[in-house]
Amino acid sequence: MGKLSRLGIFGLGTMGRNLALNFADNGVQISVFNREIEVVDELLKTISDTGKVSGFKNVSDFVFSLDKPRIVILLITAGKPVDEAIEQLLPYLEPGDIIVDSGNSYYKDTERRYEYLKSQGLRFVGLGISGGSEGARKGPALMPGGDFSAYKDLEDSLKLVAAKSHYGPCVEYMGNRSVGHFVKMVHNGIEYAIIGAISEVFYVMRNLMRMTHEEIADVFEEWNKKDFDSFLLRTASAVLKQVDEKTGKPYVDVILDLAEQKGTGLWFTQTALEIGVPAMSISASVNSRIISTYKELRRSVAEKRETISSSKVIESFETLRDALFFSSLIAHAEGLWLLTKASQIFNYGTDLEKVLKVWRKGSILESSLIDSILKHNLNFSNCLIEDGDFRAVLEKLLPSTMALSNLCRGAAIPIPVINSSIDFYLSVTSENLPANLVQGIRDWFGYHGFYRVDQPGTVFHFVKPESQSD
Ligand SMILES: NC(=O)C1=CN([C@@H]2O[C@H](COP(=O)(O)OP(=O)(O)OC[C@H]3O[C@@H](n4cnc5c(N)ncnc54)[C@H](OP(=O)(O)O)[C@@H]3O)[C@@H](O)[C@H]2O)C=CC1
Numbered sequence: 001m002g003k004l005s006r007l008g009i010f011g012l013g014t015m016g017r018n019l020a021l022n023f024a025d026n027g028v029q030i031s032v033f034n035r036e037i038e039v040v041d042e043l044l045k046t047i048s049d050t051g052k053v054s055g056f057k058n059v060s061d062f063v064f065s066l067d068k069p070r071i072v073i074l075l076i077t078a079g080k081p082v083d084e085a086i087e088q089l090l091p092y093l094e095p096g097d098i099i100v101d102s103g104n105s106y107y108k109d110t111e112r113r114y115e116y117l118k119s120q121g122l123r124f125v126g127l128g129i130s131g132g133s134e135g136a137r138k139g140p141a142l143m144p145g146g147d148f149s150a151y152k153d154l155e156d157s158l159k160l161v162a163a164k165s166h167y168g169p170c171v172e173y174m175g176n177r178s179v180g181h182f183v184k185m186v187h188n189g190i191e192y193a194i195i196g197a198i199s200e201v202f203y204v205m206r207n208l209m210r211m212t213h214e215e216i217a218d219v220f221e222e223w224n225k226k227d228f229d230s231f232l233l234r235t236a237s238a239v240l241k242q243v244d245e246k247t248g249k250p251y252v253d254v255i256l257d258l259a260e261q262k263g264t265g266l267w268f269t270q271t272a273l274e275i276g277v278p279a280m281s282i283s284a285s286v287n288s289r290i291i292s293t294y295k296e297l298r299r300s301v302a303e304k305r306e307t308i309s310s311s312k313v314i315e316s317f318e319t320l321r322d323a324l325f326f327s328s329l330i331a332h333a334e335g336l337w338l339l340t341k342a343s344q345i346f347n348y349g350t351d352l353e354k355v356l357k358v359w360r361k362g363s364i365l366e367s368s369l370i371d372s373i374l375k376h377n378l379n380f381s382n383c384l385i386e387d388g389d390f391r392a393v394l395e396k397l398l399p400s401t402m403a404l405s406n407l408c409r410g411a412a413i414p415i416p417v418i419n420s421s422i423d424f425y426l427s428v429t430s431e432n433l434p435a436n437l438v439q440g441i442r443d444w445f446g447y448h449g450f451y452r453v454d455q456p457g458t459v460f461h462f463v464k465p466e467s468q469s470d
């Protein structure tokens with residue numbers, strides 16, 4: 001047998017292939033395997049110096065090519081494939097070996113797999129990875145959680161391939177059991193809201209301001225240079241500049257307006273509802289994607305709706321920039337709230353500062369906004385909005401955001417993510433909400449009970465006069 005590899009990558013799709021090349025470039029000896037075996041040869045053909053990469057066409061040879069303790073990184077489609085791959089690996093692994101799941105797995109699956117593999121004497125790490133294909137190739141942000149000793153065995157290799165920010169390598173141990181995938185799910189929830197808000201700003205620029213794609217891309221680039229540097233703004237600008245060769249049209253006009261999702265945004269929203277965190281703008285971004293899938297319905301009813309013309313105009317791009325800034329900050333506040341509450345409930349011990357520093361570079365959330373968030377007090381009990389300085393930043397941006405919202409209402413332009421971020425902020429910062437009437441109505445029809453302001457611990461009911469009984 002030749003030289004043993006430091007680790008193995010199982011799954012050579014978009015992410016696995018690029019991460020494998022990244023490890024090899026950084027001098028880590030690796031083995032690779034893929035279910036469809038031709039893919040292994042395809043990868044090997046693209047590498048001029050194959051000294052660092054060994055390809056295998058069956059699982060046993062792949063596993064036996066690894067140095068002990070063996071480390072196998074799965075980068076495959078989340079869900080059942082991960083369970084299937086684990087079962088294929090188990091016969092060849094030994095106690096103390098390590099399986100790392102780096103796909104976008106649901107944290108409850110990770111929790112289950114962690115316990116299962118522990119019962120088999122194996123160590124399991126749920127490794128959130130962010131940065132898309134380019135990140136995997138040049139330096140991703142990495143969110144490992146699970147068995148700490150396994151993380152320590154992996155740490156040096158992960159630090160070599162991770163992105164490097166001014167805080168250091170973008171990899172930190174996130175905590176025990178399933179937290180790595182929980183943090184990645186939160187990352188993706190925030191990602192959904194920011195992509196949604198950028199797309200809504202684009203929609204306003206196109207439909208209300210009648211700007212061209214090229215002009216919009218230039219404005220995004222300008223904000224990116226001057227105001228806040230962000231991977232998603234840079235990406236939006238690059239996408240808007242693409243021209244379809246076939247039609248000569250801006251590519252975005254050729255792309256069907258039907259937004260798909262693979263699961264993480266939905267899980268974020270479900271989890272937020274389950275544990276009681278009001279992530280309104282992130283939920284709105286998931287709902288926006290869902291509404292978009294009803295293309296035929298939208299087409300058929302849109303024909304019947306009268307167009308509302310608005311004479312009002314947006315006076316400056318700053319209004320739009322502020323609204324995007326506001327929504328992006330709210331998305332982070334909602335995500336960090338979920339992380340904080342989950343950490344309390346699941347005993348994760350999450351350190352928000354570490355999480356934000358990992359996201360600072362290489363991730364889809366890479367942005368200078370993270371530096372400004374890090375300046376605020378992260379030791380809140382629920383939400384970042386508890387910090388007065390953070391509220392002061394939001395208060396400055398709020399008038400523009402509301403102006404944009406009002407204008408869009410007037411022109412019948414839906415901007416649900418931006419609107420929900422306003423509603424989230426206004427609700428969280430309102431001492432009094434109409435929940436008193438909600439309670440009153442619930443009690444009137446269902447004898448559900450309510451608390452009085454002067455006796456908060458005691459449940460009261462209406463005493464209905466006979467004449468008003470149902
Ligand atoms: N693309 C992205 O930007 C990011 C993706 N991720 C996550 O990383 C994981 C991989 O994503 P990506 O590389 O984009 O996906 P791809 O669709 O490009 O690749 C999927 C990989 O999974 C393998 N696979 C699928 N089903 C099985 C199975 N039943 N048994 C064994 N192998 C299987 C495929 O093998 P085969 O070739 O044989 O079909 C292929 O290697 C996913 O969980 C994804 O959510 C995380 C961050 C970013």
Ligand SMILES: O=C(CO)[C@H](O)[C@H](O)COP(=O)(O)O
Nearest residue numbers: 104130131261262263264364
């Ligand atoms: O994890 C990612 C980025 O961080 C993946 O690109 C993921 O696929 C994005 O989610 P979705 O496909 O649901 O938009």
